[in-house]
Amino acid sequence: MTVEEDLVPEVGAVPTEALRVFGRVPEGATPDEVVAHLRDAARAVRQRDIQMIRAAGLGHIGGEFSVIDILVTLYLHVLNVAPDRLDDPDRDRFILSKGHAAAALYTTLATAGFLPPEQLSTFMKPLSQLNGHPARTKIDAVEASTGPLGHGLPIAVGTAFAGKLDGSDRRTFVVVGDGELQEGSNWEALMTAGNHRLEHLCVIVDRNRLQQGAKVEDTNDLEPLTDKLAAFGLEVVEVDGHDHAALVEVFASVPAASGKPTAVVAHTHKGHPISFMSDNVAWHHKVPSQDQVTQALAELEAK
Amino acid sequence: MSTEAAVLHDCRDAWVEALVDLAAQDERVVAVVNDSVGSSKLAPFQERFPERLINVGIAEQDMVGVGAGLANGGKVPFVSAAACFLTARAMEQIKVDAAYSQHHVVLVGQSPGMAYGELGPTHHSIEDLAWLRTIPGLTIVVPADPEETRQVVRWAAQHDGPVFVRVSRMGVPDVNPEGYQFVPGRATTLREGSDVTIVATGTVVARALEAAEVLETQGVDARVLAMPTIKPLDEDALVAAARETKGIVTVEEALVSGLGGAVAELLARREPARMRMVGVDDAFAPTGSVEWLLDHFGISASGIVAAAQSLVG
Numbered sequence: 001m002t003v004e005e006d007l008v009p010e011v012g013a014v015p016t017e018a019l020r021v022f023g024r025v026p027e028g029a030t031p032d033e034v035v036a037h038l039r040d041a042a043r044a045v046r047q048r049d050i051q052m053i054r055a056a057g058l059g060h061i062g063g064e065f066s067v068i069d070i071l072v073t074l075y076l077h078v079l080n081v082a083p084d085r086l087d088d089p090d091r092d093r094f095i096l097s098k099g100h101a102a103a104a105l106y107t108t109l110a111t112a113g114f115l116p117p118e119q120l121s122t123f124m125k126p127l128s129q130l131n132g133h134p135a136r137t138k139i140d141a142v143e144a145s146t147g148p149l150g151h152g153l154p155i156a157v158g159t160a161f162a163g164k165l166d167g168s169d170r171r172t173f174v175v176v177g178d179g180e181l182q183e184g185s186n187w188e189a190l191m192t193a194g195n196h197r198l199e200h201l202c203v204i205v206d207r208n209r210l211q212q213g214a215k216v217e218d219t220n221d222l223e224p225l226t227d228k229l230a231a232f233g234l235e236v237v238e239v240d241g242h243d244h245a246a247l248v249e250v251f252a253s254v255p256a257a258s259g260k261p262t263a264v265v266a267h268t269h270k271g272h273p274i275s276f277m278s279d280n281v282a283w284h285h286k287v288p289s290q291d292q293v294t295q296a297l298a299e300l301e302a303k
Numbered sequence: 304m305s306t307e308a309a310v311l312h313d314c315r316d317a318w319v320e321a322l323v324d325l326a327a328q329d330e331r332v333v334a335v336v337n338d339s340v341g342s343s344k345l346a347p348f349q350e351r352f353p354e355r356l357i358n359v360g361i362a363e364q365d366m367v368g369v370g371a372g373l374a375n376g377g378k379v380p381f382v383s384a385a386a387c388f389l390t391a392r393a394m395e396q397i398k399v400d401a402a403y404s405q406h407h408v409v410l411v412g413q414s415p416g417m418a419y420g421e422l423g424p425t426h427h428s429i430e431d432l433a434w435l436r437t438i439p440g441l442t443i444v445v446p447a448d449p450e451e452t453r454q455v456v457r458w459a460a461q462h463d464g465p466v467f468v469r470v471s472r473m474g475v476p477d478v479n480p481e482g483y484q485f486v487p488g489r490a491t492t493l494r495e496g497s498d499v500t501i502v503a504t505g506t507v508v509a510r511a512l513e514a515a516e517v518l519e520t521q522g523v524d525a526r527v528l529a530m531p532t533i534k535p536l537d538e539d540a541l542v543a544a545a546r547e548t549k550g551i552v553t554v555e556e557a558l559v560s561g562l563g564g565a566v567a568e569l570l571a572r573r574e575p576a577r578m579r580m581v582g583v584d585d586a587f588a589p590t591g592s593v594e595w596l597l598d599h600f601g602i603s604a605s606g607i608v609a610a611a612q613s614l615v616g
Contacts, residue, residue, distance in 0.1 A: 089376075089377045093375065093376070135403065135404075136403075136404040136405065136406075137403070137404070137405050143375055144371065144372075144375060144400065144404050144406075145399055145400075145403045145404040146399075147399070148395055148399055150364070151368055151395070151396065151399055151400055153368070154364060154365045154366075154367075154368025154369050154371075154372065154396070154400075155368045155369070155371050155372040155375065155400055156372060157365070157368070157369050157372060158368060158369035158370060158371055158372015158373040158374070158375065158376065158380075159372040159373070159375050159376040160372070160376075161357060161369065161372065161373060161376070162372065162373050162375070162376020162377055162378050163376060165333070165354065165355070165378065166376075166377070172372075184364070185362075185364035185365060185368065185396075188359070188360075188362035188364060188365035189362075189365045189368065189369070191360070191362070191365075192359050192360075192362070192365055192369065196357075
């Protein structure tokens with residue numbers, strides 16, 4: 001990526017707090033306990049994420065903060081996958097198609113137990129396994145390398161197709177950005193998914209309504225998005241993408257309709273929930289100053 | 304051309320026979336196509352394994368992405384489409400989903416080179432070898448005859464990584480000897496020779512052999528190496544040829560930046576040699592049949608002879 005010079009602060013020694021490994025929500029947790037676990041983990045992930053971005057002087061914090069609640073809910077509660085059985089052919093698959101939110105994925109994988117938390121401090125450093133976009137060859141838990149937009153959804157259709165051929169109930173979840181849906185390859189893949197009735201596929205749209213340079217609607221509008229997805233043969237569900245309880249319920253319902261893939265349009269806010277970042281297009285890949293980090297950490301602690 | 308008397312084969316027949324045999328033995332084998340069942344001659348596969356033929360329609364980016372996903376899901380996908388569309392339209396998927404992700408996807412470029420003749424440069428795939436050889440971790444194989452095609456398909460199914468295979472439709476004779484065994488990354492010496500070396504790949508290996516016969520009548524002893532694997536190259540065979548003969552002529556049904564460029568880069572580093580590159584040099588083809596176009600660009604026995612003579616004369 002190109003980084004505008006004025007967005008890069010002086011990168012000093014940033015005190016980095018170790019990230020707590022929350023792990024999966026324990027079996028038998030009450031609904032309230034589930035939400036508390038996910039909320040606390042998501043807070044820790046955001047706190048670590050912003051410090052990683054600050055330390056690296058690079059990253060895509062806006063789209064990371066919009067997707068973190070989705071990632072944490074998936075990895076800590078929904079996905080049938082565990083660090084000690086990443087080679088299980090019947091594991092659920094997850095693909096982060098909006099690969100520029102890599103730091104959010106890395107921190108989520110770390111708190112879920114798939115990556116040593118100390119590895120996060122290598123983010124973007126020479127020879128790190130954690131480059132700016134996730135790579136399958138560098139991290140065991142990453143199913144497909146992503147970064148260029150419009151790749152994850154076709155791959156997810158392939159993994160879901162393999163599951164269908166195997167007669168397996170394993171599920172594939174893929175997160176696409178809303179701006180990413182401007183890439184035509186997604187619509188090729190959605191046609192395939194709908195026509196082949198890949199009911200164990202769940203396409204999650206991180207609907208934060210902003211892309212790099214402007215609002216999605218001012219760039220190349222997606223609306224009517226839910227109608228489009230439905231017309232392609234998907235069962236469409238809308239959800240508040242920052243509401244853990246609602247996300248848990250939606251993901252538990254996949255497939256939302258028999259014989260159809262599920263589309264979850266998750267309404268989110270770029271930079272959520274930081275006061276000076278939220279819904280602000282400037283924070284696509286802006287790097288926070290140390291004062292801004294301090295303020296953001298305080299805001300997160302108070303939530 | 305020299306093969307007038309020889310029986311000519313469409314390598315797509317060998318490709319589909321081999322694929323059906325593989326699929327009968329290994330239920331992981333699937334085919335992914337872009338409305339290309341006919342052009343890939345996959346009807347016998349579709350008849351026997353209808354559920355394992357995934358037709359995404361005219362959607363090449365989706366096709367290669369789906370192939371990568373199928374590999375991730377434990378399948379052995381053969382993604383088969385006209386080489387021009389497969390490579391040009393889905394280049395980023397080949398780079399990222401197949402190669403960078405190291406998914407075991409077999410990309411089968413059908414009717415490559417100028418096989419589509421009169422249909423014109425939009426349907427020619429003369430760029431594929433040059434483009435694809437820049438991609439790390441992608442093995443590139445160009446079989447020259449039906450038996451080699453069969454062996455390459457079988458090998459690709461068990462190779463742990465992404466592969467691109469070019470399968471020709473233009474009639475070719477059998478060029479490899481009885482008992483031939485394809486070894487990835489290994490050239491085959493089809494003819495010993497000490498004056499000059501002709502290195503050819505795919506459909507035009509037969510033309511290289513014909514040129515060597517003509518050169519013999521002119522008192523030139525030409526070595527002929529068939530180079531089925533464009534990446535990784537058989538470095539030892541090429542370095543030996545550069546040392547032992549007066550120069551190298553590369554021959555391909557492609558831009559000369561394909562095999563020719565690869566050989567030149569290797570020899571510049573390891574054993575600088577005089578070279579001539581027979582192929583298409585920085586041009587879109589005019590209208591003509593494949594046979595006519597090959598002759599037009601000098602990818603012919605006489606063109607190869609002239610190139611070789613310029614090295615030994």
